[in-house]
Amino acid sequence: MMIRGWTFRVRLTALYGGLFLLVGAALLTVTYLLLAGALDRQQVSPGVVYNGGVAVAAPAKAGGAAKIVNSEDVDAIAKKEAFAKQVQLDLREKTLNSLLQWGALALGGVAVVGVYLGWLVAGRTLRPIQQITATARRVADRNLHERIALGGPRDELRELADTFDGMLERLDASFDGQRRFVANASHELRTPLAINRTLLEVAMGRPDAPPQLCQLGDTLLEVNARHERLIDGLLTMARSEQQVTDPVPVDLAEVAGHVLDQTTSPGVEVRHELRPATTSGDPVLLERLTQNLVENAVRYNASGGWVHVMCARDGDRTRLSVTNTGPVVAAYEIPGLFEPFRRLTDRVGSARGTGLGLSIVRSVARAHGGDVHAVPRDGGGLVVQVTLPAN
Secondary structure, three states: OOHHHHHHHHHHHHHHHHHHHHHHHHHHHHHHHHHHHHHHOOOOOOOHHHHOOOOOOOOOOOOOOEEOOOOHHHHHHHHHHHHHHHHHHHHHHHHHHHHHHHHOOOOHHHOHHHHHHHHHHHHHHHHHHHEEEEEEEEOOOOOOOOOOOOOOOHHHHHHOOOOOHHHHHHHHHHHHHHHHHHHHHHHHHHHHHHHHHHHHHHHHOOOOOOHHHHHHHHHHHHHHHHHHHHHHHHHHHHHHOOOOOOEEEEEHHHHHHHHOOOOOOOHHHHHHHEEEOOEEEHHHHHHHHHHHHHHHHHHHHOOOOOEEEEEEEEEEEEEEEEEEEOOOOOOHHHHHHHOOOOOOOEEEEOHHOOHHHHHHHHHHHHHHHHHEEEEEEEOOOOOOOOOOEEE
């Protein structure tokens, strides 16, 4: 169970250290067997033991005849041979034991050195992977212009990094094309909608316009206004999908106060707690973010309910929180609220929205290096909090 929590570098180090230990143990075993065989083949002569290390041959009679020894000489020779054998066994045992002791110490030292070298080699081996991981994290923050650009020899890791760079290149081109298409299409659609609104207003302003025409014109103007809000939202989303290039200092408290001054909330009490909370970014986009949060909180509320807007700085982060009363929202439905054109069908006034409000909030927050989270409020409604880097 513990191995599952080890990092890949630790596992590689353990593998390298284990290989060092295994090879060292195998080398020690082979040395032990070879030395044991060599000691077995080397016989200790009794003459070496009893004559100060010099072997002395038995004297011979003239003419080459061997000397005849009695039984006492045979016993003495046998004792000498037995003693020499015992010396040989004792020498063999002590030599092999000494080899094992010092070999085990050497093997332990080799294992420590192997673990250290394994840690260094594993770190060097995994360094390109760490570079790829760091780039992937930055890309996950919607920075598709980032590239790994891994150097070094053309090995498997270089091939992986180049493949990843190629994928990022295609994704970047695809997203840029999508943003350009949305922006161009929205610009093209604005003109006919503006012409439609003008023609309807002119037709309805004629003195002889029948009531049926005026009623139809009011309906068409309302539909036209909804389409204009939709296109404006698409343009804002396309703009907010990109990183802010020229950020300026912005106080979210001032932005929230300006938005609240322009907000009408019939039947809904609006409270606020605004403390200085500076950040850097695009003032227009940050104002649109705050406006969408406040308008959603007012629109999707209950009669006699309230909205609380809080803005403050928390360490190195700036927080904007909007809480409202309203219908009960299940926790599993909240992620869908941040998707384009997704609305809860049972929320009051959903037909008047475009389904882009919270999507724009999330895009603007991420473009400024922040994020947005929402949780259900006890008793109904939502608590939406935007977190941005403090300036």
